[in-house]
Amino acid sequence: MSQRIDLDHGRFRQIIRGKIKQNLRKYISQGEMIAKKGGDKVSIPLPQVDLPRFKWGDKQQGGVGQGDGDVGDALGGQPGQGPPGQGPAGDRPGEHMAELEVSLAELAEIMGEELSLPRIQPKGTEKIVSWKDKYTGIRTTGPESLRHFRRTYKQALRRQIAFGTYNPKDPVIVPIRDDRRYRSWKSEPLPQSNAVIIYMMDVSGSMGDEQKEIVRIESFWIDTWLRSQYHGIESRYIIHDAMAKEVDRDTFFRTRESGGTMISSAYKLCAKIIEDEYPPELWNIYPFHFSDGDNWSIDDTHTCVELMKSKILPAVNLFAYGQVESPYGSGQFIKDLTEHFGDDERVVTSDIKGKDAIMDSIKEFLGKGK
């Protein structure tokens, strides 16, 4: 038996990729994939991939069942899932396929193709920081704790058969010193993660649930893309209203405060994190800030600009600011940033008008290949 199935399977995956690509905008704006995320795979609801046939409509078809129950008892089943009557129990899968699993890496690749995102040129060389031991081989010497029982046994069996001392009726195997086999290891370099994303979000009263949902979806995709570009990546999360604090991922997306907004507080914290933990010559740093653009005062905006100029921008690959449209916000901040950094390559701003604009916004953010 050859690996023909791999070819057919490959064709099938290609078709799926095509479908995902076609519907990418929809998936992104509806955020359906994130909810189902688990591990490094997402499952994607996909219109059934199947060939059309002349067949009966579901509802009238009915079927036959067996067992207890009164006339009129409900049997479950949804329209479109097919009639319950036919089909063997358990030896074949159902005909309808609702979800498909795709790895995040593949998803990132599809997104990259669809948005024609350039690959990122990491700055500096990838520093090899740690080594990891991998048990890959077998050798004849070693500590007893690493003895490979099965290989030792096999070796002894082989020797006894060769010497003719093996008796199938009384299969006693006695290993001698030379039979012993030990696991051996190799140390492999482990490219350490050298990129960090610092997410900042305005959680003041004017950011509603819808705005946060947009941030959540957008950050998921940014995360997915950047992860596909670096070996391992760290994420940090900062929320702010008039004060900023660092939180974990869950809190980041859930918190709702009601205070005013001082963006500088977040930038201060961001600058501090970079200064303390991420020396810019070793790290690729990506701060992303999402807000509705309603800052407390012009003074604070000046503080922000100063902070960016002096501390943040010199350290980062890219500074991204996404402004989510909100009915309460003035949306002034994006204009301020454009005014000060309009021709600075390291700063990208994007005005996200709604869920449908997420794709374009992602392209604006990541399209520079930095």
Added chain:
Amino acid sequence: MAGPRRFPDYLREMQETIEGHARGFGLDFFPIIYEVLDYKTMNEVAAYGGFPTRYPHWRFGMDYEQLAKGYEWGLQKIYEMVINTNPAYAYLLEGNSLVDQKIVMAHVCAHVDFFKHNYYFSKTNRKMIDGMANHAALVRRHMERQGQDVVEDFIDTCLSLENLIDPMSPYIQRQREAKPDDEPDDDVPRLRAKQYMDKFINPPEYLEAQRKKKEAERKKAARRFPEEPQRDVLAFLLAHAPLQPWQRDVLEVVRNEAYYFAPQAMTKIMNEGWATYWHSKIMTERALTAAEIIDYADACSGVLATAPGRLNPYKLGVELYRHIEQRWNKGQFGKEWDECDRLDVKRDWDRRLGLGQRKIFEVRRLHNDITFLDEFFTFDFCVEQKFYSVGWNDKASTYEIQSREFAKVKEQLLRSLTNRGQPFIYVEDGNFDNKAELYLRHRHDGVDLDLGQAKDTLKALAKVWTRPVNLLTKFDGKGKLIRCDGEALSEKAAEYTS
């Protein structure tokens, strides 16, 4: 992926023992060749319908993915697979317990016996492994010349039409052969009359009129194409659609394989029932050791489990064979039995005929699922086995138990099996409207078509026919003519007469 392993000795011994038992019971099968596969290879082979080689197509990859998922998630596992060839190839899953392997072997013996003796398998190609390999080679060759995408696309099209065959055609003659003396005989029957009366009894004007009428009818018949509505749409397309040679090859491959697999769909209940009947008999009466009984019972309960609203062909099949066996053992058949209306007499009816075994062997030779159920699915059996019919409740938006009435249940059961549970579609006219359009007709037996699918299928059909195609059907009680001219679809009301 590892190739097939050497068949281990202990399994070989097991095979010999089990086959000995099976022969002892009167089963007669082709030689069986087992291969032990790991689950990956098993899934691969299963995706290919049990064959090592099929033509390249993404659908197999899709099936494979589903099977692999099902296995990984612990939802399903293929225990056994056997294909209808001589010698028969069967696959065992590596790592199954010995009891499982025993059950599978007993099960497989009965399947192969069924393949060998059931009438509906009598015309299948027993060298289908080669057949499939040849198909694969042919398709690959065309792919190399025409490009993979083009050919694969056309396979998609053909597969959409795959079920438009006439599964009974290998067994019956649908059309009378053309009479050799097809010379039109101009004679109009005349009444006997004395010569001088002839003019009055057979007036020449009348005769002339008759002659003309006949002539017109003949002309009309000659213009009809095909002469009779044709169920094997694929054959019609092969004969009359303007296909390129490679397209013809592909369509022929698809049709050939559809015919090969058709008997399995027509005898699913009988075949699985037969295999279950025999593995149960062989295991419980011969092959089981005391230590294995629990594992055996566990495996069996899985095979025979019923879920609400689902029909388990294994269960239905095996119970029906057992029911038949018992009836023929006790002589509960024939005119006397049918006419007896005293329940007490019927309950204790036992003529000690002992014909059960003979009867079920006869049944497995002659019947397919429909005739099997039509003949033996009796009132007693239906009540005893608690069958019910399932219907859709629009108000509650759910399927529900519709009826436990015997007549209803049986009708529903037979209907769901008729034509392998698929609608009847006929080619009525290959020159519709005198514009070389194809005209199909759906024979409506109470269930509407899935219109969305039907339209997509028409598109596929139009691709093959290269001229517009039409389908007459009935939807929501009204006649409907759907037309596809390759790109655009249109619908209009039409008269539907049965």
